[in-house]
Amino acid sequence: xxxxxxxxxxxxxxxxxxxxxxxxxxxxxxxxxxxxxxxxxxxxxxxxxxxxxxxxxxxxxxxxxxxxxxxxxxxxxxxxxxxxxxxxxxxxxxxxxxxxxxxxxxxxxxxxxxxxxxxxxxxxxxxxxxxxxxxxxxxxxxxxxxxxxxxxxxxxxxxxxxxxxxxxxxxxxxxxxxxxxxxxxxxxxxxxxxxxxxxx
Amino acid sequence: xxxxxxxxxxxxxxxxxxxxxxxxxxxxxxxxxxxxxxxxxxxxxxxxxxxxxxxxxxxxxxxxxxxxxxxxxxxxxxxxxxxxxxxxxxxxxxxxxxxxxxxxxxxxxxxxxxxxxxxxxxxxxxxxxxxxxxxxxxxxxxxxxxxxxxxxxxxxxxxxxxxxxxxxxxxxxxxxxxxxxxxxxxxxxxxxxxxxxxxxxxxxxxxxxxxxxxxxxxxxxxxxxxxxxxxxxxxxxxxxxxxxxxxxxxxx
Numbered sequence: 516x517x518x519x520x521x522x523x524x525x526x527x528x529x530x531x532x533x534x535x536x537x538x539x540x541x542x543x544x545x546x547x548x549x550x551x552x553x554x555x556x557x558x559x560x561x562x563x564x565x566x567x568x569x570x571x572x573x574x575x576x577x578x579x580x581x582x583x584x585x586x587x588x589x590x591x592x593x594x595x596x597x598x599x600x601x602x603x604x605x606x607x608x609x610x611x612x613x614x615x616x617x618x619x620x621x622x623x624x625x626x627x628x629x630x631x632x633x634x635x636x637x638x639x640x641x642x643x644x645x646x647x648x649x650x651x652x653x654x655x656x657x658x659x660x661x662x663x664x665x666x667x668x669x670x671x672x673x674x675x676x677x678x679x680x681x682x683x684x685x686x687x688x689x690x691x692x693x694x695x696x697x698x699x700x701x702x703x704x705x706x707x708x709x710x711x712x713x714x715x
Numbered sequence: 716x717x718x719x720x721x722x723x724x725x726x727x728x729x730x731x732x733x734x735x736x737x738x739x740x741x742x743x744x745x746x747x748x749x750x751x752x753x754x755x756x757x758x759x760x761x762x763x764x765x766x767x768x769x770x771x772x773x774x775x776x777x778x779x780x781x782x783x784x785x786x787x788x789x790x791x792x793x794x795x796x797x798x799x800x801x802x803x804x805x806x807x808x809x810x811x812x813x814x815x816x817x818x819x820x821x822x823x824x825x826x827x828x829x830x831x832x833x834x835x836x837x838x839x840x841x842x843x844x845x846x847x848x849x850x851x852x853x854x855x856x857x858x859x860x861x862x863x864x865x866x867x868x869x870x871x872x873x874x875x876x877x878x879x880x881x882x883x884x885x886x887x888x889x890x891x892x893x894x895x896x897x898x899x900x901x902x903x904x905x906x907x908x909x910x911x912x913x914x915x916x917x918x919x920x921x922x923x924x925x926x927x928x929x930x931x932x933x934x935x936x937x938x939x940x941x942x943x944x945x946x947x948x949x950x951x952x953x954x955x956x957x958x959x960x961x962x963x964x965x966x967x
Contacts, residue, residue, distance in 0.1 A: 529811050533786050563836060623912065629716075630935055632914045634838060636884060637937065638718045638760055638967045657718055657967040659791060661838045678717060700791045700813065702755060 516540065516713065519555035521582070521595075522547040524564070524572050531561045531592065534699035538706050540713060549581050557713060558585055561699075562594030566618070566664070567606025570598055583611055588715045589691050590648070596686060596693035597664060605664050614686045614693070616669040621679050634663040635678045641696070646673035646687040648694075648711045658694075658701040658708075660684075665695065718967045719931045719959070720760035720938035721952060722916060723945045725750060727766050727796075730780050747780060748787040754945070755790045757952040760967055762788065763816065763886075763940060766796030778810040785811025793841055799823075804831055808839065816886060818843040819859040822866055822873075825880060832881025841916075842882040846870040846903075847890040855903060862890040870903065871910060878913050885911060886940065888918040896922025896944070904934035916940055924950060924958045931964050 520531055522545045535543045544551065552558055560582060562569060573579045582589065582599075591599045600610045603618035610618070621633050638657040641649075665682040668675065673692070674685035686693045692712060698705035726733040731745040751762050764784065768774045774797050781794055794807055795816030804815050821828050821842050831840045845862045846855040855870035874885050887907060889900035899920045908915045914937035917930045921941035930936045944950045956966045 529809075530785060530813070533811060534789065536786070537789060563838065565836070630908060632717075632937060633912055634883060635717060636838065636914050637720050639716065640718075660717075697791075700789070702789050706789060 516557070517542045517555050518544070518557045518559065518713070519552050520545045520559045520561060521552065521578065523562075523576065523578060524569065528561050530697075531559055531699045534706065534709060535559075535713075538710055538713070547576065547578065549577075552581055552585070556587060557715070558582075558587060558589045560589060560591040560595035560599070562592065562598065563661075564594055565606060566594065566597060566603040566610075567608035569594060570603075570606075570608045570610060573598070579611060583613070586690060588712065590712050591691070591693035592699070593662060593695060593697060596695055597666065599686070599691060599693050600666050603664060613691050614666070614669065614671050614688060616666050616671070616683065616686070618664050618666050620664050624679065631679050634661055636661050638701075639676050639678060639684075639696075641674040641676055641684050643675045644673065644685075646685060646692060647715055648685070648687070648692050648708050649674065650707060650711060653704060653707065656704045658684075658696040658698065658704055660696045662695060716965055717937075718760070718965050719936075720916075721758070721927070721955060721966070722761045722763055722938050722940040723754050723759050723952075724763040724765060724918070724940050724942045725946075726942065727764055727777075727780065728768050730776055733767065748783045751784055751788045751792065754952070755788055758956055758967065759790065759952055761790060761938070762792040764792060764794045765816075766794070768796070778806050781807055781810035781812050795841075795843060799827075801827075801830055801834060804835060804839075808835055814839050814841050814883070816841040816843045818845065821877065822857060822859050822868060825876065828877050828880040828882055832883070837881045837883035837913075840882050841884045841886055842874075842877040843886040843888065844870060844874060844877075845888045845890055858890055862888075862893070871906065874907055874911060878911050882913060884914045884916060886916040886918055889920065892920030893918070895920055898922065898926040899930040899934055899936070899939070901929055901934035904930065904936050908935035908937070914938065921950075924955055927955060927959060928962045928964060931959070 673687040676684035799820035857868035917936035
């Protein structure tokens with residue numbers, strides 16, 4: 516089992532590699548080598564950063580087309596997931612369009628009586644789970660989020676979470692999977708999700 | 716809904732945990748990685764590692780430790796202590812830290828907050844503020860150097876300034892409450908929480924489980940940090956979480 520993590524100008528990619536090593540994956544490589552990405556058993560598309568500059572970087576290096584053509588299971592995480600959508604309000608960026616859904620900024624309600632904060636930072640629950648990367652016992656479990664932008668609900672929504680509104684905390688379509696939260700930082704639940712992905 | 720966070724804080728000196736007493740199997744070692752993993756297993760939501768090493772020379776080993784923590788701990792963690800330049804933060808980011816916390820260096824050079832947010836993203840930048848009520852003026856003065864030195868800055872305006880400069884979170888320690896075990900500075904915390912749009916972590920004053928209920932209800936805090944009561948096992952995190960649940964506070 517060879518796992519490739521896509522290397523590009525995004526922060527804290529190493530934490531995904533660390534998490535994979537904790538669950539026993541020994542052949543993990545952070546790479547931007549197109550041939551290695553094409554032939555890996557699993558590909559992870561992580562990301563922390565700003566959407567428009569990151570997307571511009573992916574286009575400049577040609578990684579955008581490489582990702583679209585991948586046939587093995589691919590897991591996008593956080594910004595990685597947002598870039599797999601059609602469009603992001605962050606920097607008005609067009610994404611890869613794997614998931615036909617828009618990414619918008621959380622808007623605090625007028626009175627904000629529930630004291631919502633932006634960014635959403637911390638542990639929130641996932642529900643209505645619909646994907647092989649989740650196990651039934653993960654319904655309503657907590658995972659770790661850090662984000663100001665969210666993907667709307669759509670037919671490819673694989674998990675739902677509520678923060679100001681109800682949105683897609685995971686998406687799945689064909690061989691493409693994506694989570695808004697960070698499984699690599701989500702304790703044992705996150706490790707379970709990574710394990711399920713590796714075992715696809 | 717977002718859960719309230721419980722955050723143990725570990726002081727590190729020369730690569731070892733300080734105050735790490737009362738831990739069977741860990742006491743002799745004082746290993747921050749082992750202790751961090753234990754807290755993660757206990758249900759801690761996040762960890763803070765504060766390097767209190769005295770000299771710059773000795774601090775050079777901290778990134779190695781951060782690297783080991785990142786490999787061994789499966790929840791997010793913040794590191795702080797002696798971060799005064801972008802290059803310090805960059806080194807810790809590459810070592811695997813999820814967030815860094817800056818305090819005195821931000822007061823000395825507020826531009827540092829802006830530069831860090833721009834370079835690494837707001838989610839990476841926690842600004843820690845120590846403050847103390849000035850009985851003469853009735854204002855909360857921002858303190859530096861571990862609370863020993865008063866500054867010209869005032870708590871609420873400084874908190875707003877760092878938010879505008881791109882801080883992702885505020886960690887507020889009341890020097891009036893710190894070490895008293897008599898509860899958090901709930902009035903000031905609630906005002907911070909109302910006036911800011913970014914999350915507020917409460918620190919200073921935790922002594923009993925009731926204090927955590929108060930800090931989340933009255934203090935409107937997003938997270939609560941404590942050190943000795945966890946390290947000395949006066950409060951166990953699973954018990955605390957059960958108690959919070961019984962009091963209708965959403966926890967993981």
